[in-house]
Amino acid sequence: MGNIKVETKILTKNEQKAKYLRMLFKENNILVLNFLSSPGSGKTSLLESILPILKEKYNVGVIEGDLATENDAERIRKIGVTCYQINTHGACHLESSGIEKALSSFSLKELNILIIENVGNLVCPAEFDLGEDYKIALISTTEGEDKPIKYPTVIRNSSALIINKTDLIPVLDFDVEKCKAYARGINSSLEIFETSCKTKSGIDNVINWIEEKYYEKTGLCRS
Amino acid sequence: MGNIKVETKILTKNEQKAKYLRMLFKENNILVLNFLSSPGSGKTSLLESILPILKEKYNVGVIEGDLATENDAERIRKIGVTCYQINTHGACHLESSGIEKALSSFSLKELNILIIENVGNLVCPAEFDLGEDYKIALISTTEGEDKPIKYPTVIRNSSALIINKTDLIPVLDFDVEKCKAYARGINSSLEIFETSCKTKSGIDNVINWIEEKYYEKTGLCRS
Numbered sequence: 205m206g207n208i209k210v211e212t213k214i215l216t217k218n219e220q221k222a223k224y225l226r227m228l229f230k231e232n233n234i235l236v237l238n239f240l241s242s243p244g245s246g247k248t249s250l251l252e253s254i255l256p257i258l259k260e261k262y263n264v265g266v267i268e269g270d271l272a273t274e275n276d277a278e279r280i281r282k283i284g285v286t287c288y289q290i291n292t293h294g295a296c297h298l299e300s301s302g303i304e305k306a307l308s309s310f311s312l313k314e315l316n317i318l319i320i321e322n323v324g325n326l327v328c329p330a331e332f333d334l335g336e337d338y339k340i341a342l343i344s345t346t347e348g349e350d351k352p353i354k355y356p357t358v359i360r361n362s363s364a365l366i367i368n369k370t371d372l373i374p375v376l377d378f379d380v381e382k383c384k385a386y387a388r389g390i391n392s393s394l395e396i397f398e399t400s401c402k403t404k405s406g407i408d409n410v411i412n413w414i415e416e417k418y419y420e421k422t423g424l425c426r427s
Numbered sequence: 428m429g430n431i432k433v434e435t436k437i438l439t440k441n442e443q444k445a446k447y448l449r450m451l452f453k454e455n456n457i458l459v460l461n462f463l464s465s466p467g468s469g470k471t472s473l474l475e476s477i478l479p480i481l482k483e484k485y486n487v488g489v490i491e492g493d494l495a496t497e498n499d500a501e502r503i504r505k506i507g508v509t510c511y512q513i514n515t516h517g518a519c520h521l522e523s524s525g526i527e528k529a530l531s532s533f534s535l536k537e538l539n540i541l542i543i544e545n546v547g548n549l550v551c552p553a554e555f556d557l558g559e560d561y562k563i564a565l566i567s568t569t570e571g572e573d574k575p576i577k578y579p580t581v582i583r584n585s586s587a588l589i590i591n592k593t594d595l596i597p598v599l600d601f602d603v604e605k606c607k608a609y610a611r612g613i614n615s616s617l618e619i620f621e622t623s624c625k626t627k628s629g630i631d632n633v634i635n636w637i638e639e640k641y642y643e644k645t646g647l648c649r650s
Contacts, residue, residue, distance in 0.1 A: 242549075271579065354494060
């Protein structure tokens with residue numbers, strides 16, 4: 205008779221807390237998105253483009269992660285959206301304990317969508333579960349089309365990739381199709397969007413995807 | 428009579444190795460530069476601009492740090508410069524032990540300038556000493572002028588800041604003077620360069636600075 209090997213995954217402290225948060229978000233019907241990118245790829249600009257539309261239909265909250273400054277939180281608050289700023293003071297990523305602490309700024313019963321803007325870093329944040337439903341990676345066209353193969357972890361762990369700053373393509377040597385092919389080579393189920401926060405091109409597709417995911421999670425009827 | 432407090436700094440394993448490397452570089456009269464930036468700010472493009480000129484007068488070597496791929500090393504080798512590629516397989520920064528290992532690819536007796544291109548990450552690499560003489564940070568104009576205050580550690584620990592992709596300024600909302608003021612507010616002795624690898628504007632200033640630092644370190648006469 206053969207042996208049966210029982211494998212138990214030992215959860216780290218961050219994973220345990222993320223698991224608890226995921227339950228909490230589920231109980232309260234909150235869709236949670238974790239945005240990841242390099243510094244300056246346009247995460248905050250993208251939020252400035254989607255939040256004015258989302259907030260008309262949903263109760264949206266934002267958690268901003270930065271090493272220093274309240275700059276990004278101030279940009280979000282100008283839109284009229286509640287925003288909690290986490291300053292990591294040198295740390296390179298957000299952790300679930302920070303998210304738990306931030307939640308005291310929101311009324312979970314009323315919240316529909318929680319957006320986390322992680323620290324600008326295409327490496328470390330990809331490895332930390334924050335209890336989110338989806339990780340969304342951003343790459344800007346100015347960074348070059350090889351970024352998906354040079355930073356494969358973030359592409360592998362994300363559900364969607366937003367190729368941002370498409371308005372600059374005419375003055376760059378950036379091959380969109382090559383970038384997409386590199387990304388799909390690492391993660392074939394990746395949803396890919398092309399956006400420009402300047403011209404607003406492609407922004408409606410991102411909003412539509414977020415709404416779809418919200419109704420999918422909550423089981424509510426899309427009106 | 429007062430007490431005399433004796434403080435001994437306990438060096439980490441990385442710092443110990445970096446100290447040893449610094450001695451080794453000094454003994455062999457090698458100037459060592461550690462380039463840091465976000466993914467896609469143009470570190471490799473900058474090296475492609477400066478190496479063809481530097482290699483005419485100096486024996487130059489390059490160590491490339493990336494999570495994955497040999498792409499950058501291949502770009503450097505095309506110029507005819509010896510390049511060692513370190514793949515960190517997910518790790519977010521280079522460490523001095525990796526540099527020591529890479530050195531077997533170079534003849535230290537013959538080398539004049541060693542350039543390290545760190546992993547694309549504006550956060551973690553700033554904290555790790557590789558035995559270099561100078562850390563040089565790059566920010567691209569597409570990332571926004573607030574990056575120095577949002578990523579203060581890298582600015583504080585660097586000797587020079589290169590504001591790259593200046594050719595794109597006409598199509599961006601990027602305030603160069605504001606960016607410089609932010610950077611100097613964190614590190615008043617920072618040397619700041621403005622470059623475009625496309626038009627080659629400002630590249631000569633960077634090369635001149637590197638040459639100055641080489642002669643300063645070696646005590647040799649600049650011909």
